[in-house]
Amino acid sequence: MIRYSLRCRDGHAFESWFRSGSAYDALRDARQVACPDCNSTEVEKALMAPRVSGQDAAPEPAKEEHPLAELRRRVEAQSDYVGADFVKEARAMHEGSSARRAIYGEARIGEARKLVEDGIPVAPLPFLPRAKVN
Template sequence: MIQYALKCSEGHTFDSWFQSAEAFDKLSASSMVTCMVCGCAQVEKAIMTPRVRPARKAQSQPEPKPLAAGDIDVATPAPNVEKALTELRRKVEENSDYVGKDFASEARKIHLGEAPDRAIYGEAKLDEAKALVEDGVPVAPLPFVPSRKTN
């Protein structure tokens, strides 16, 4: 069996399996290979990337999927994203009080009026955060782990 990347005269690309290279040539010559998108019979082989197997001793790693148009590559953050997160962290740390692991209880006290109203940040377990949201306490997760402040 052999897999070919194919392209029709309308510009659609798709893959298809054939029993052999000769089988593709025979089917193509008799106009039996058609585009899967538009049905066009004018189909030719497209440029393909080679599939090279790693050495037997090499550890197998999952092959990354190629990015389609509009996909975002989250594995390699863009420098401007890193700068934005650093700036966000700086602003949060400058304008909020760090309450550490007491975040859930302190947020609840502020919401109920038992503590002075102020911006806080800290750490909460997942069940504590869910309970805050269910009780209507306005909280939001931060896209970074707070650095622990020590006295």
């Protein structure tokens, strides 16, 4: 995962996470990266400084668990991972042919959009399933 500082054509600055630099390029070229302020899809990377730590850097004080880490822990503990069967499972639960339960998995953006259009409540998670993390 990589975080980029971004700027839209109107100068609004924001940040977003991407799987890789090439994933960002593909999403930007497909006009899938939009400014949260004005919804412009004319977005470019902004100048950003890398985060570097050295051996002589002072240790950071202990922090509370990061909210995304807590969300991941709760989703993994309270939901069934269905992987690539997510769309099929979500639709089966909506149609009543499968027991309702909390699930998470993977879906292409078009498939997820179709679920929403069909009235099936889904939402993207801000992390990758552990099976997909290197």
